[in-house]
Amino acid sequence: MIDSIQSQLEPFVATGPNDVPLKAVTQALAWGVLDSEKSQRTGALGCLDSALFDIASVTKLFTATLAMIANDRGLLRFEDDLGRVFEALAGVTLDALLNHTSGLDAWRQWYLELDVPVQAHQPDLAAMKANRERILHDILESGRKPPGQAYAYSDLGYILLGRCLEEVFGQSLDEVVRDEISEPLGLQDTRYVNLLNGELPLQAVQTERCPVRGASTSAALSSLDEFERVRHLPDESHGVSDPTRGKGVEGVVHDENAWIQGGVCGHAGLFSNVEDLLAFGAHFLAISNGNSGIVRAETLAHAWDRKHLHPQGHHVLGWDTPSGERTSVGRGFSRTKTYGHLGFTGTSLWLDLAHETVAVLLTNRVYPTRNNPGILDLRIAFHEAVLNPESP
Numbered sequence: 001m002i003d004s005i006q007s008q009l010e011p012f013v014a015t016g017p018n019d020v021p022l023k024a025v026t027q028a029l030a031w032g033v034l035d036s037e038k039s040q041r042t043g044a045l046g047c048l049d050s051a052l053f054d055i056a057s058v059t060k061l062f063t064a065t066l067a068m069i070a071n072d073r074g075l076l077r078f079e080d081d082l083g084r085v086f087e088a089l090a091g092v093t094l095d096a097l098l099n100h101t102s103g104l105d106a107w108r109q110w111y112l113e114l115d116v117p118v119q120a121h122q123p124d125l126a127a128m129k130a131n132r133e134r135i136l137h138d139i140l141e142s143g144r145k146p147p148g149q150a151y152a153y154s155d156l157g158y159i160l161l162g163r164c165l166e167e168v169f170g171q172s173l174d175e176v177v178r179d180e181i182s183e184p185l186g187l188q189d190t191r192y193v194n195l196l197n198g199e200l201p202l203q204a205v206q207t208e209r210c211p212v213r214g215a216s217t218s219a220a221l222s223s224l225d226e227f228e229r230v231r232h233l234p235d236e237s238h239g240v241s242d243p244t245r246g247k248g249v250e251g252v253v254h255d256e257n258a259w260i261q262g263g264v265c266g267h268a269g270l271f272s273n274v275e276d277l278l279a280f281g282a283h284f285l286a287i288s289n290g291n292s293g294i295v296r297a298e299t300l301a302h303a304w305d306r307k308h309l310h311p312q313g314h315h316v317l318g319w320d321t322p323s324g325e326r327t328s329v330g331r332g333f334s335r336t337k338t339y340g341h342l343g344f345t346g347t348s349l350w351l352d353l354a355h356e357t358v359a360v361l362l363t364n365r366v367y368p369t370r371n372n373p374g375i376l377d378l379r380i381a382f383h384e385a386v387l388n389p390e391s392p
Contacts, residue, residue, distance in 0.1 A: 001386075005031060006043050008385040012378040013045040025374040026346055026363035028205045032274035033386050034282050036356035042274050052189060052204035052271045053362040054254045056343030060158050061280075062177055062190075063266040064098055064318020066165050068295040068303060069180055075168040078302070078317065085164045088140040096147045097157045097164075098317040099308045103144035104156040110135055111256035128196055128262040135261060136163055151313030155257065155267040162266020174264045182276075184294055185283055190272040193252055196262035201251030204271055207345055208366040209248050248367045254345055268344075274360050277349050281340075281358035285351055304339055328379035329359075332387030346375055352387065359386050 009031070014024040028046035030053070035041075042049040070076040076085070076094055083090030096102040114134060115127045139160050162173045169176045174192040182190045193199050253259050255268035263269050272280075287293040287300050303317035314323035319339040322329050329338055333352045340350030346365030351358050361382050365375045 001033070001035075002041050002043050005033070005041075005382065005385045006045070008381045009043075009045060009378070012374065012381065015046065023374060023377065025372060025378045026365045027367050028364050030274045030362045031382060032278045032358075032360040034278050034285075034358040040278060042278075044274075047205055050189075050273055050275065051362075052202055052251075052273050053347055053364065054204060054207055054343075054345050055270050055272050055277070055347045055362070056255060056268050056345040057155075058272075058277070058341050058343040058347050058349055059268050059270040060266070060318065061341050061349065062181055062270060063158055063161055063165065063173075064303070065181055065295065066169070066173075066176055067094060067098060067161065067318060068299050070094075070165060070168055072296050072299055076164065082164060085167050086140055086160075089160075089164075092147050094161075094164075095308065095317055097161045098303070099151075099310065099315045100154050100157060100313060101148050101151055101310050102154065102157050102160075103147050103149065104139065104152070104154045104160070105142065105144070106152045106154050106156070108138070108156065108257075110138070111260050114260055116260065125196055125262075128260065132261045135159065135257070148310075151310035151315075153313075153315070158267035159257070159265050162264075165266065172264060173266060177270070181280075181294065185279055187272070187276040187279060190270060190276045190280070192264045192269045193271065194262060194264050195252070195259075196264070199263075202271055204251045205362075205364045206248035206250035206367055207254040207364055208370055209368045248364075254366065274362060277360040277362075278358055281349055281351050281360065285353070285356065285358060288351075288353055306336070326376065326380065328376060328383065330380045330384035330387070331389035332384050332391070333357075333359075342379075344370075346378075348379060350383070355387055357387060359383060 009029060011023045012025045013029050014027050028051065030044040030047060030049045030051055032042040044051065071078050078095040080094050081090060082092045082094060092102050114131045139156050165176060166173050174194050178191065193202055253263045253269045258265040258268045283293055284300065287295065287297050290297055304319060306316060308316040314321050320341045322333060322335050322338050328342060328348065329350050333350065334354040337353040338350055340348060342348045346363035348361045361379060365372050
């Protein structure tokens with residue numbers, strides 16, 4: 001299987017400036033599969049298979065897991081009115097946030113409206129904290145459609161969900177993920193980079209070249225102050241830019257709305273690798289088969305119940321499902337028994353209950369730019385190499 005998957009993926013990986021395949025989508029790629037025989041296989045192109053990636057919206061699966069844990073403990077149940085957490089949310093339930101039917105807008109470019117959190121080439125923690133509170137205020141006070149009326153895949157909803165979970169658990173979101181998911185499951189490399197706590201950038205696969213933020217953030221940079229200094233030096237063409245010209249954001253969240261809040265959000269911000277995400281997926285596959293886990297089997301079954309799908313949507317409670325004529329999981333994965341999530345940076349995790357299979361694909365397809373249309377072809381090629389649609 002490894003050779004077959006690698007050969008399918010090679011045309012999509014750019015190996016160098018003078019050797020770029022026509023289909024090139026990404027500079028680095030790591031993948032992992034756990035099959036029905038409980039055999040685990042991994043591979044990589046352009047990086048180690050242990051490499052850390054910014055998993056973008058795959059973060060939402062961890063946020064949804066915390067919501068399930070909160071439900072099981074009676075801290076916040078699926079049907080609870082969130083007005084008990086934030087008064088302005090009266091009439092909105094937890095499950096409406098989870099399946100994107102809360103009535104909130106999909107997205108907003110706060111990173112163009114609010115202060116970039118850098119002052120004199122150093123991280124401005126006060127600005128980050130102020131941005132967190134301003135964004136929470138804006139979401140709570142924004143007009144929204146009646147809950148349940150419409151489906152809109154909403155980062156706003158998951159930013160808000162992260163804040164609700166912080167309230168009911170009494171900890172910051174990065175601490176709750178660590179205590180409730182990463183440590184119990186032995187996920188040693190799954191974590192946020194909390195800039196508000198002065199945490200240093202990770203050694204991770206770089207993402208997008210960014211005029212405001214792009215710089216190399218390798219171990220050669222000895223402190224967060226130094227990281228911010230090189231990341232925001234003035235540049236003639238951009239105002240603030242990468243003095244190394246050609247490096248991408250590395251080891252700090254790519255998502256701009258998460259970054260201006262300090263890196264810890266419910267919609268994005270986590271870093272992980274293939275091994276950890278396979279373990280995470282395998283844990284939920286085991287729960288679905290009746291084994292004990294960090295959430296109750298009946299809670300997971302409820303979350304995955306397709307009754308939660310809005311007629312115009314494709315999310316159950318926290319988890320995405322295959323949708324569209326050309327779905328990213330290809331033709332071999334079950335259309336009705338597959339759950340997972342995509343990440344904007346080029347990442348994904350999918351569980352196929354019918355085939356007892358977990359598939360993880362991690363890429364940096366946003367490097368050097370997000371204007372890259374080939375990611376769907378890459379995703380389909382990978383998943384059809386994992387589960388061949390032509391096999392009986």
